[in-house]
Amino acid sequence: MTLALLMAAALFAREELDRHVELMTGRPPDPGAFVITAGSGDGDGFTIRSKDGVVTISGESLRGALYGVYELLERFGGCGWYAPWRTVVPRRRRFAVPSGLSLVERPAFLWRQPSWYQVRKNPLFASRCRLNGETPDGEGPAEEPKYGGHPFRFVKGLYSSHTFYVLVPPEVHFRDHPDWFSEVGGRRLERGGQLCVSNPGVVAAAARRALELAAADPTASVVGVSQMDWGGFCECAACRAVREEEGSVAGPLLRFVNGVAERIEAVRPDLQVETLVYWHSLVPPRKTRPRRNVMLCCCVSGDYAEPFASAVRPQNLAWKEKFETWTDWTKNVILWDYTPNFGWHHAPHPFVGVFDRNLRYFRDKGGRGIYMDGLSV
Numbered sequence: 001m002t003l004a005l006l007m008a009a010a011l012f013a014r015e016e017l018d019r020h021v022e023l024m025t026g027r028p029p030d031p032g033a034f035v036i037t038a039g040s041g042d043g044d045g046f047t048i049r050s051k052d053g054v055v056t057i058s059g060e061s062l063r064g065a066l067y068g069v070y071e072l073l074e075r076f077g078g079c080g081w082y083a084p085w086r087t088v089v090p091r092r093r094r095f096a097v098p099s100g101l102s103l104v105e106r107p108a109f110l111w112r113q114p115s116w117y118q119v120r121k122n123p124l125f126a127s128r129c130r131l132n133g134e135t136p137d138g139e140g141p142a143e144e145p146k147y148g149g150h151p152f153r154f155v156k157g158l159y160s161s162h163t164f165y166v167l168v169p170p171e172v173h174f175r176d177h178p179d180w181f182s183e184v185g186g187r188r189l190e191r192g193g194q195l196c197v198s199n200p201g202v203v204a205a206a207a208r209r210a211l212e213l214a215a216a217d218p219t220a221s222v223v224g225v226s227q228m229d230w231g232g233f234c235e236c237a238a239c240r241a242v243r244e245e246e247g248s249v250a251g252p253l254l255r256f257v258n259g260v261a262e263r264i265e266a267v268r269p270d271l272q273v274e275t276l277v278y279w280h281s282l283v284p285p286r287k288t289r290p291r292r293n294v295m296l297c298c299c300v301s302g303d304y305a306e307p308f309a310s311a312v313r314p315q316n317l318a319w320k321e322k323f324e325t326w327t328d329w330t331k332n333v334i335l336w337d338y339t340p341n342f343g344w345h346h347a348p349h350p351f352v353g354v355f356d357r358n359l360r361y362f363r364d365k366g367g368r369g370i371y372m373d374g375l376s377v
Contacts, residue, residue, distance in 0.1 A: 009147070009149075010038065010065070011146075012146035013038075013062070017069045020077065020079055021077070023089040024089055024091060025092055025095055029095065032054065033054065033055065034054075034057065036056075036057045036068075037056070037058045037065065038059040038062045039059065039060050039061060039064070042060075042110070043060035043061060044107050044110070045104070045106035046067055046068030046071070046105055047102070047103065047104050048068055048072055048101060048102075049101060049102050050098060050099055050100060051100065057069060057072060063132055063151075064148075065148075066127065067105075067130050072097065076097050077090070078092075081128040084121075084122040084125040107130070108359070109368065109369045110151045110152075110369050111152065112133065112369065113132070113370070113371045114131065114133070115372060115373055116339070116372065116374035119374075123147060132147075132148070133150070134150050151369075153219065154224055154274070155217050155222065156217045158223050158224040158225070159224050160226075161278075161336075162226060162228050162229045164194055164226070164228050165228060167195075167206040167210060168195055168202060170190045173205065174188075174190045178190075179199060181195060181196055182194045182196060183235050183236040184233075192232055193232030193233075194232050194233050195234070196234045196236055196239060197255070198234070198238035198239045198255075203259040203260055206225065206256075206260050207264055208263075214264075214268060221271060221272060222295065223264060223272070224275075225257050225260050225261075225274070226257075226274070226275045226276040227253060227276060233280060234252075242255060246287055247285065247286045248281070248286070249281050249283070250282070250285045251285035254290060255288050257273060257275045258288065258294060261273040261291045261294050262291065265293050272295045272332070273293055273294050273295065274296075274334075275294060275296065276296075276299060277296050277297065277298040277322075278298075279301075282299075282319070282322050290330050292332075295333070295368075297333075297334050298333055299335075299336040299338075300335065300336065302319040302320075304349065305350035306354065307354040307358055307361065308323075308358055308361050309360070327366055327367070331368070333367050333368060336373060337358070337370060337371070338372075338373045339372050340373070
């Protein structure tokens with residue numbers, strides 16, 4: 001962040017504190033009663049200490065400082081942010097914090113992003129809920145500097161899912177390079193397939209395009225490189241041989257992603273490359289492992305009414321076994337969970353009864369972040 005953006009974020013944390021204290025007591029806090037500091041890290045943790053009448057809120061980052069303000073207001077002021085249109089600020093004679101307080105908090109997940117409509121459309125509400133996500137359409141708290149940014153931001157155009165045709169567009173390349181695209185049933189598919197991930201030319205083209213997009217968005221830190229949201233995986237001899245060797249579609253896919261990540265790292269070692277562990281690619285490969293700069297986005301599937309930690313149903317046991325194999329290999333993992341009822345959107349999703357236990361399970365397996373797919377539009 002530039003100095004101007006840092007100042008905007010720091011001022012906003014102070015404004016939020018002063019605004020809520022004044023709503024509570026009818027007057028702003030005394031000068032010097034509260035000190036807010038922020039480190040330069042990416043973590044969202046914070047420390048709140050009270051000594052000699054002075055309360056110090058120290059954040060690991062600007063987000064951490066802001067979240068420390070909200071924790072202070074919530075815990076000791078009784079404030080509550082229940083919806084964008086429903087904020088509760090109790091009236092008090094004075095806003096008091098216990099003397100000698102030493103409170104340290106760090107979130108279980110570095111990245112916390114539901115795509116639920118009211119969160120996406122109301123970044124202030126999202127920030128007050130300590131959600132720090134970004135969205136493909138440029139909404140959410142990560143998009144406004146005063147909310148403190150995002151721990152890792154995806155390159156514009158290369159978000160967290162289904163980017164093959166962004167990296168290697170068929171309308172640009174198919175005429176000259178049909179061999180870059182899936183062979184299915186003996187013919188190359190211009191649309192409705194995937195990339196021919198065993199083709200070295202595809203690796204080079206995808207890495208080149210990813211670096212071009214990253215250069216146009218220099219503050220981003222993650223590049224999404226992932227399969228399209230359908231089947232059509234390549235059946236050419238080379239791809240088929242790798243799939244048979246690895247025992248999984250994930251084998252050739254991960255080799256491709258690793259190849260792209262290696263080329264990106266040579267130019268931009270600061271970038272991570274994210275890919276999906278999803279649907280056809282859930283089964284871990286026998287041999288290939290993700291490179292150090294590859295982040296896995298594991299998509300949840302199974303019976304959503306049963307918690308995964310104590311699973312007994314076959315579909316949940318099967319997903320859990322695959323997921324835990326991936327997390328044994330790397331802790332650079334984020335989760336993609338599903339919260340809408342796709343069969344009938346007006347009905348509650350069965351995850352509501354196990355949501356808390358699944359989050360703890362994901363945390364215990366070392367997940368770095370969680371995205372809650374909520375059909376936000």
